[in-house]
Structure formats: structure tokens, C-alpha cells
Amino acid sequence: MHLSHARKWLYYLSLLVLGLGVVQAAHAQNLVIYTGKLENGWQNWSWCQTELGNTRFTYAGEPSIQVHYTAPSQGFYLAHEPFKTDGYTALSFWINGGNTGNQHIQVAGLLDRKAQPAVPLASFIKGGAILADRWQEVVIPLAALHVDHAANFTGFWLQDASGTAQPPFYLAAIRLLAAPPPAQIRLDVDVQHILRNVSPIAIGLNTACWDSHLNTPATIELLSPLHINILRFPGGSTSDGYHWQTNNSDNNTWKWATDFDSFAHIAQALHTQAFITVNYGSGTPQEAAAWVRYANIEKHYGFKYWEIGNECYGNWEEDHHPIPHDPYTYAVEAAQFITQMKAVDPSIKVGVVAVVGEDSFANNKNHAAVNPRTHQTHYGWTPVMLSTLHQLGVLPDFLIYHRYEQNPGNESDAFLLQAARTWPNDAANLRQQLSDYLGSDGDKVALVCTENNSVSYNPGKQTTSLVNGLYLADSVANLLKTEFQSICWWDLRNGPSPNNNNSSTLYGWRNYGDYGIVSPQNDRYPTYYVFKLLAYFANSGDQIVSASSNYDLLSIYAARHPNGSLSLLIINKSPDQTLTGEIHLAGFNPQRAALCYSYGIPQDDAARTGKGSPDLAMTRCTVPGATFRFQFAPYSANVLLLKGK
Structure with missing residues (x-):
């Protein structure tokens, strides 16, 4: 099981107080x-x-x-x-x-x-x-x-x-x-307005050392169609007590189900990169440097991205340092980790954990950070950590951010399906802190999200529902419009949890929660199929272009591919209304023949009844020109593939 969410609710509540997470409520239904x-x-x-x-x-x-x-x-x-x-x-x-x-x-x-x-x-x-x-x-x-x-x-x-x-x-x-939907739902796409290039590590997925089915042909078969760019190991909070050489945690006499080499076999079979989370809680810089040496010098795995610990600001994490969960202590140790790991392989990228908000996780006041721009004193995790690293002359390659939208018991389908719109707020907050506390050097530090899901701990039925699949699509698409270089969903396999929030007000027929995109028996959840759908939308080398909607329950995103074709991701967030969108393409003249891949209620119902296909539906359609109308079924994610003339 994943252990890193036990008391996260205080943090996510603090984001709302900071104004970084204003919830977007869905409409069209009361x-x-x-x-x-x-x-x-x-x-x-x-x-x-x-x-x-x-x-x-x-x-x-x-x-x-x-x-x-x-x-x-x-x-x-x-x-x-x-x-x-x-x-x-x-x-x-x-x-x-x-x-x-x-x-x-x-x-x-x-x-x-x-x-x-x-x-x-x-x-x-x-x-x-x-x-x-x-x-x-x-x-x-x-x-x-x-x-x-x-x-x-x-x-x-x-x-x-x-x-x-x-x-x-x-x-x-x-x-x-x-209120009823507008008389005309307008979806605008400007292909000439390029927002960003999609990173080579954009689409990621967490794996775990406790997954006994990870290193199997079934995993390769499951993940191959998803076009995952990067996998993460050894798994959330477990990382802060995990010793890679013995494949156990601290004084445990038993070993985890999957060791590092087994993970590496899967990553190489799928041609992915890796985020490797080294043990900050009970480990040492020497242990981390030895891991880099083994992975990239001895075994030639070529794993480029390394994280120093998991959510080390949180008291749910294992931390054996004299002052646990302390940003100053973490920064001093991180400097040693970075120095020793890069001495082994200078080509690797090493990241440090961060949070939004200058006063978030002010776990003690032994050390302060004065913001050079505002001249305000802060004791929060990220300001103290960054200013200490700056004083030590050590620069991380990226900041590690985790985002869970809700706390257990307060899940709401309506709110979840609008929550991802605040990704730009998080990117702007982290970038401002980098600029404030690192100066011009902050421009060299990238942003990544290595954990994302709908609820911070105790997953209920929403996590296995179609709604969470729609949220996954919306979250990835919104993040791809920002400067974040990667988003890693939590996770591949986790395990059912039957006793959490299974309220009848939440959509879905599975009366249990599970963070995984598949069950331990490889039953595919809606999030699995949405990952498969996203492979048709955007991936490394594509360009995200401007797209907008005048109605919150019909969202649109657009990506242009190197061959000149265009993919449109359209998500209908209404549970019961088919919505017609009038699509206006600027700077793109489509061919008449197009393909539409979709996933929604019929596919999810097929998984429940065994009648019909639970897989993506593909239909051929005709596009009359740069302006056309298209209907989108309730609670559905759709990708339109358009070729240019």
C-alpha cells in the first residue's frame, strides 16, 4: 500500500487558504x-x-x-x-x-x-x-x-x-x-499559437517495489499501448526507508517483491526513462551515489532523473535525522547527495522536494529565509530549502512537486472535474520562489510532478470510477499547457480499499477504491483506458497549441504533431447531457476524413456487465471544414485526429 498520504490533508487545506487551489465547480447539474x-x-x-x-x-x-x-x-x-x-x-x-x-x-x-x-x-x-x-x-x-x-x-x-x-x-x-448550457458552445483552436513543446518525459507512471507482478510479460503488454515516457521507483513513502542493495526497508528481515534490477528490466523493455527516489529518511549520500554507480556505470541503464527523498516536509515520512522534516537539514544533506551522486555520473539530473506557498510546512523556526524581492521573512519548507542550497552554492536540476486534489470524505465529482484548471497557479508559484531565492540561477531549474491523483489518502470509489479517468485526462492536458516537464500518475498497481468513501453521491459502480490504473489481477480501471486514449493526443515531440471553450463542462485541448496533423482532446464533464460543440480551427485546414477515439459511460458499463467492449471506441467521421459541429456523449473523453490538407 502507499503510505505517504496519512496526514496530508493539512497541506491541501493550506493551499486553499493560500488561494492556490480555488475550486472550480462544475455546472449543468445542480x-x-x-x-x-x-x-x-x-x-x-x-x-x-x-x-x-x-x-x-x-x-x-x-x-x-x-x-x-x-x-x-x-x-x-x-x-x-x-x-x-x-x-x-x-x-x-x-x-x-x-x-x-x-x-x-x-x-x-x-x-x-x-x-x-x-x-x-x-x-x-x-x-x-x-x-x-x-x-x-x-x-x-x-x-x-x-x-x-x-x-x-x-x-x-x-x-x-x-x-x-x-x-x-x-x-x-x-x-x-x-444554469443551462449556453445556446452555442464554442470551441476555439489556434494552431499557430504554440504554448510549448511536449517534454520527452511528459507522461509518467509510478511503480512500486511491493508490486509482485511488476516484472512480468503482463506488465509489458499492459503498458506498451500507453506510450509512457518515464516510470518512477521504488514507490512513494517507501523510498525514505528503502535500501536498494538489499531490497528491504531498514531492519526488515523480508525483502520487497520487486528489486531494482527487475524494475530496470521493465523500464528498458518499454524504452522509458526513470525517476529513481533515493533514501533520504534513513539513507546516506554514499548509499545514493553507489546506486547511481550501479545503475549507470556498472549496468548501463542510463537512468537520468534522481529524486532526493519523497515528501520529506511531511511528518508522515520516515526521517531519522536529528531534526526531522526540517528544510535546513534537508538542504544541507541534499547538497551532499547532489555532489556525491554527480561525481559518479555528471550527466544525471537530481531534484529536491518542494511545495507551493512560502509558509507551507514551516516545521520549525530554527532557520529563516528572507525573500530578496519582498523583504518578507518566511519559515516555510521551500524558501528555507532553496535559500540554504543557494548559500551552499549547490543548484538542483529540478523541483519535485506532488498534487492530490481532495481529502478523503470530501470527494466531489463536480469539483474534481474542474480542479485541474489551477495547474498554472502551481507552476507560477514554484517558479516565483525559484526566482526569488535562487536569482537568475532559478531559470536553470525545471519543474516536475512525480505524484498526482484525486484524493490524498484513503482512496474511495471515486478513484476507480469513470470520473477519475476524466480527471486524469484533464489533469495531464492542463499540466501540458504549463512549464511542468513531467507528470507521474499514482500509480500502476496499488490494491483495493473497500472501506473508504463509497458514497452513493459519487458516480461509479465499483464500491472500493484503488490508486492503481489496474488491479493486482490486472483488471483495467477507467484510468488505464484514459492513459491509452492520451497516447493519441500528445506525446514527446508534439506541440501544445492554444485551445479554449466558453463552457466549463466541455473542455478542449489541442496538440500538433511533427507530421502536421492535429489532435483535439475534448472532455464532456456533464454526467447526463450530450453536448454539441462548434469547433473553430484557426491556421489549420483539415481533410474531410477524420478519426475519433472515445471512452465513456458505454465502455465503463461494458466492464460492469460483460456486454460490449470496455476498450476505446473508434469511429470514422467527416469534417466539412475549419468550422464544424460535433456531439460529445455525457462523461466522455474524446480525441479527434485531423489531418491537414
Whole structure:
């Protein structure tokens, strides 16, 4: 199992506080807030008596929320991480006045936890009053709450407006109502506007020493169609206690299922590069340098990319240093690692772990870093680590970044399918820290992401669902528009976890989680097939070109290939609507004959029923010119392959 996510939730929460991870909410479907229980990451922050799951007053057979103001000015408050309200029109709920009715309540929306001007709830009830023992619908336009088209909506509250205690009332079926799609969904592609060249190590996948099936013909057969550029070993947090020469962890008497040479056999068979994570937690620079010597001098594997430890800022990681999880200690040690490893093979690239935010993981205040640009003092992991390396005169080749979108229990399909849009924020934050603390030398340091998935630990059913496959496509495509050189998905094989978040509000039929793209028995999950689809979209040597959509639930990305052909990746994030996009190609005149590869609900259902093919669907289609319309099925990822005239 993967061990590196045990307490990551504090970090991912901090990203939201920093403003680096504003959630993008999906639209076209109503956003459920409460239907018998809180959903989609909403939390009860009320400052009054509340009872969720009340069965005395039920609505449509579902438990309600009892709200009781026992003192003046108390309030019922539902909070959420910041998200955009574009595409939502109103807050909707049903209210019952209980035994008495006639409560006096005002409603306020919040932006960045700050209440906007309140409105009287009675203004939005037919008849103008809350009635006793009767359910009444309330629909309050977001514009009335001053939170429409906001980028930082964080919730709403219902507050006492009488100035005294009031009898209990009941709420049910709370949701945000979605606006319909625009009359015309426009998808624009400008082939002449080149964003970047795709890196030779762009598409990666984590492997692990605990995978007993890694070095098998089945693995080669599975991965060959995916066109993976780079594999990572030995596997997450295990790296910080892993001794490569004995293939065990610290004092364990047993050995891991797959040793380094077995991993190398698979990497060479697939013609991939490798990220090798050396043991910072209990290892030494000498052990790491010996690994480089063995890999590249003795065995001639030619593995170019080496990482110093895994998430060494986190207290979930093994760290035997006198001051564990300390950025200064890490930097001093990293300098020795880099120096000794490159003395063996000067051609290798060595990276150090980093996080976004100058105050993230300020694990102690023994050492500070003063930002030369802002003159502000920071104790966070990345500023202290970079400034210390700069003082030591040692420059890493790349920064190592990990990104997981959600914390367990708060998974939301709607939010996950918009989360990847903030990759540019992460790239900009890390690049700014490199520039601030390394000066012009920071330009020589690349960015890579060597772990990415949907939830930080305790994977639930979302990880094995079609939604996670769509997220994978969206995450890779968004990252390819940034300066990140690589993204490594977590992971190839991990193992089922049946007891985590398997909520019925999450899409999917597999009532268990698994980080792997295949099961230990090589059952292919949706993420596997999406990896296969991405091989038709973009890879090393291609150019990512500008593409945009005017509707958040139909995303488009574009890549131009060296032979002049064009691939369009279009993702329909609506669970139930076929969306028609009008595609406008600038600077490209397509041939009439085109191919479309797609993966979505029919393929995922085929895996469940055994009827039909679970593999990618391929259809031949006709493109009349540089402007054409195309329909995209609900919850689907599609690649259109267009040849130029």
C-alpha cells in the first residue's frame, strides 16, 4: 500500500487558504449540498443548535436539519472551500416552520468567509411567511445574495433576525441550481499559437517495489499501448526507508517483491526513462551515489532523473535525522547527495522536494529565509530549502512537486472535474520562489510532478470510477499547457480499499477504491483506458497549441504533431447531457476524413456487465471544414485526429 498520504490533508487545506487551489465547480447539474446528509465537501459551521439527520420532520422521505436559535443573532452556517459560482443561478432549499412557524430569518452569502449584505428569507417564500408544519420551497437568486459570478464563494448562513430566541425550524433538499448550457458552445483552436513543446518525459507512471507482478510479460503488454515516457521507483513513502542493495526497508528481515534490477528490466523493455527516489529518511549520500554507480556505470541503464527523498516536509515520512522534516537539514544533506551522486555520473539530473506557498510546512523556526524581492521573512519548507542550497552554492536540476486534489470524505465529482484548471497557479508559484531565492540561477531549474491523483489518502470509489479517468485526462492536458516537464500518475498497481468513501453521491459502480490504473489481477480501471486514449493526443515531440471553450463542462485541448496533423482532446464533464460543440480551427485546414477515439459511460458499463467492449471506441467521421459541429456523449473523453490538407 502507499503510505505517504496519512496526514496530508493539512497541506491541501493550506493551499486553499493560500488561494492556490480555488475550486472550480462544475455546472449543468445542480450542486447537492444536503440530502439527508452534507455532500460534496460542505461542512456545518453553525453557531446555533443543529441536528443533521432529523427524522421527526422529513422531506420526500429524507431526514432534515433541525435549526434552533436559543439566543439572539445565532446562525445556521454551511461552509465550503472557495469555488466559482459561474453557471449557478440560485440557492434552493425547503423549509418547515415546525410546530410554531413564523420565524424571522435573514440569509447571507459569503465570499472568502466574509458575509455579503443579507436579505430577508420571507421575501423568497410564497405568501411571505414561514408556515407551521408545512414544507415550503425557497429559491434565492445568487445575485440577490451578491455572490453570483464570484470566484471565491465560501458558503451561506441563515441568521436570526428577530433579536430573540426562536422555536426550531427544519431545512431539507439544499442545493445550488445550475444554469443551462449556453445556446452555442464554442470551441476555439489556434494552431499557430504554440504554448510549448511536449517534454520527452511528459507522461509518467509510478511503480512500486511491493508490486509482485511488476516484472512480468503482463506488465509489458499492459503498458506498451500507453506510450509512457518515464516510470518512477521504488514507490512513494517507501523510498525514505528503502535500501536498494538489499531490497528491504531498514531492519526488515523480508525483502520487497520487486528489486531494482527487475524494475530496470521493465523500464528498458518499454524504452522509458526513470525517476529513481533515493533514501533520504534513513539513507546516506554514499548509499545514493553507489546506486547511481550501479545503475549507470556498472549496468548501463542510463537512468537520468534522481529524486532526493519523497515528501520529506511531511511528518508522515520516515526521517531519522536529528531534526526531522526540517528544510535546513534537508538542504544541507541534499547538497551532499547532489555532489556525491554527480561525481559518479555528471550527466544525471537530481531534484529536491518542494511545495507551493512560502509558509507551507514551516516545521520549525530554527532557520529563516528572507525573500530578496519582498523583504518578507518566511519559515516555510521551500524558501528555507532553496535559500540554504543557494548559500551552499549547490543548484538542483529540478523541483519535485506532488498534487492530490481532495481529502478523503470530501470527494466531489463536480469539483474534481474542474480542479485541474489551477495547474498554472502551481507552476507560477514554484517558479516565483525559484526566482526569488535562487536569482537568475532559478531559470536553470525545471519543474516536475512525480505524484498526482484525486484524493490524498484513503482512496474511495471515486478513484476507480469513470470520473477519475476524466480527471486524469484533464489533469495531464492542463499540466501540458504549463512549464511542468513531467507528470507521474499514482500509480500502476496499488490494491483495493473497500472501506473508504463509497458514497452513493459519487458516480461509479465499483464500491472500493484503488490508486492503481489496474488491479493486482490486472483488471483495467477507467484510468488505464484514459492513459491509452492520451497516447493519441500528445506525446514527446508534439506541440501544445492554444485551445479554449466558453463552457466549463466541455473542455478542449489541442496538440500538433511533427507530421502536421492535429489532435483535439475534448472532455464532456456533464454526467447526463450530450453536448454539441462548434469547433473553430484557426491556421489549420483539415481533410474531410477524420478519426475519433472515445471512452465513456458505454465502455465503463461494458466492464460492469460483460456486454460490449470496455476498450476505446473508434469511429470514422467527416469534417466539412475549419468550422464544424460535433456531439460529445455525457462523461466522455474524446480525441479527434485531423489531418491537414
